[in-house]
Amino acid sequence: MSRLHLDRPWLSLDLGCDMPVLSWAVNRPGQVRARRILWREVRNADLPVDLDVEAWLDRDLAARQAKDAVCFLTSCDIGTYREARATAGAVTARAVATVGLSNAERVGSRLPPSAHGWGTINIAVVLDTGLTDAARLEALSIATQARTVAIAETGLRLATGIATGTGTDCIAIAAPEGPTRYAGLHTETGEAVGRAVLDAVRQGAQAWTRPTKEGQHG
Numbered sequence: 001m002s003r004l005h006l007d008r009p010w011l012s013l014d015l016g017c018d019m020p021v022l023s024w025a026v027n028r029p030g031q032v033r034a035r036r037i038l039w040r041e042v043r044n045a046d047l048p049v050d051l052d053v054e055a056w057l058d059r060d061l062a063a064r065q066a067k068d069a070v071c072f073l074t075s076c077d078i079g080t081y082r083e084a085r086a087t088a089g090a091v092t093a094r095a096v097a098t099v100g101l102s103n104a105e106r107v108g109s110r111l112p113p114s115a116h117g118w119g120t121i122n123i124a125v126v127l128d129t130g131l132t133d134a135a136r137l138e139a140l141s142i143a144t145q146a147r148t149v150a151i152a153e154t155g156l157r158l159a160t161g162i163a164t165g166t167g168t169d170c171i172a173i174a175a176p177e178g179p180t181r182y183a184g185l186h187t188e189t190g191e192a193v194g195r196a197v198l199d200a201v202r203q204g205a206q207a208w209t210r211p212t213k214e215g216q217h218g
Helices: 053-063 133-154 188-209
Strands: 003-007 010-023 030-041 070-074 082-088 091-099 121-127 170-174
Touching (some): 030 170, 070 121, 121 188
Parallel strands (some): 121 170
């Protein structure tokens, strides 16, 4: 059973045991074995232009005794995280997402770097079914597709068109090793991953586009 804990400026998702995690996170990208997925909230002042971000984060993780964790960075308020669960047949997926759109982009184009922060979309997905390496890759593609749909649904219009994500989005898929070979849209795994991510990111995007007392843009 995965447990979520908010301890500003950190959000920690304990997976319950070591398992394969596939991501392009700042800390421990690629496919690694990990027990925790972390979010580290930052402010613009924390990341001056000449800063070696990876070295800075490495020191911060070392101080927390968490260098073994997969870790995201975001400037959005991590207290506004959203989570959703979805079950399809025998498969349950849990998605935890922090959503900021201050550096939104439309796929296939680029805007000048945002002066308003690095609010990004960071998503962790935990599955209770065992996957092969290929299925884990396919599940990651489904999560990416769901993220894109959720952001496009907001109708956030940029100079380049409707936003489809941000310039610094990151997704991590955590699932045990197992025999499941496919995780596409026709499968229980693909359906569960897609619906969980769509629901979590949609909630976060709606909160960002209609800010309340709960949080601020990031």
